[in-house]
Amino acid sequence: MLQSIELTVNHEKRRIYVRPADTLLHTLRENLGLTGAKPGCENGDCGACTVLFDQRPMKSCLVLAMESENHEIITIEGLHQTxxxxxxxxxxxxxxxxxxxxxxxxxxxxxxxxxxxxxxxxxxxxxxxxxxxxxxxxxxxxxxxxxxxx
Known part of the structure; x- marks a missing residue:
């Protein structure tokens, strides 16, 4: 069953539909087309999926998309010539x-x-x-x- 959530990703609010079990990693890649965060181990060990979550590094494979509402998410696509x-x-x-x-x-x-x-x-x-x-x-x-x- 899909649920509507609003995520703030790279300073832009996006309304999307996710399953309750969808990870932030899957949502970024599949729903928003932001493929910079990579699936690696998908259990929090490798860090290939790291994003900034309220300015802190977070492994997006460990966070449910639904838990990400009301938080600021920055992906590698959100950094510009740093x-x-x-x-x-x-x-x-x-x-x-x-x-x-x-x-x-x-x-x-x-x-x-x-x-x-x-x-x-x-x-x-x-x-x-x-x-x-x-x-x-x-x-x-x-x-x-x-x-x-x-």
């Missing part, structure tokens, strides 16, 4: 790119909430996402570069 996106390119912080949007969302939130993190905080935040293609050094260089620019 310094972290440029740093990922400059530092070659990706290979296949599948996990990249999740890492960018997480790093964007880290920079916003902790403008002067120590190495432990950076490592701790990066642990919530998994990349199977590369070492994490390039990703760490990208976030460090952005933090130095602030």
């Amino acid at each position: 310094s972290i996106q440029k740093a990922f390119i400059d530092e070659f912080a990706f290979q296949c790119g599948y996990c990249t949007s999740g890492f960018i969302m997480n790093c964007y939130a880290l920079a916003a909430h902790h403008p002067n993190p120590d190495d432990y905080q950076i490592k701790n935040w990066l642990q919530s996402n998994i990349c199977r293609c590369t070492g994490y050094e390039e990703i760490k260089h990208a976030i460090t570069k952005v933090l130095k620019q602030q």
Whole structure:
């Protein structure tokens, strides 16, 4: 049975119909055509589906779409030419790119909430996402570069 909900995604209110069991990840991809958040493990381990949920990184596979009403959701499509996106390119912080949007969302939130993190905080935040293609050094260089620019 479909239910009508209103989501605020990338600063735009959208009325959609979802099943009570639909995850935010599925809803973003299937109902709204926002495919930047990727399905990976679909149990909260890999971070490929990370979005900002009220300015905090959230794995969208763990949130029901219905729980997302009255919350601000930002996807990778909602970021436009941010310094972290440029740093990922400059530092070659990706290979296949599948996990990249999740890492960018997480790093964007880290920079916003902790403008002067120590190495432990950076490592701790990066642990919530998994990349199977590369070492994490390039990703760490990208976030460090952005933090130095602030």
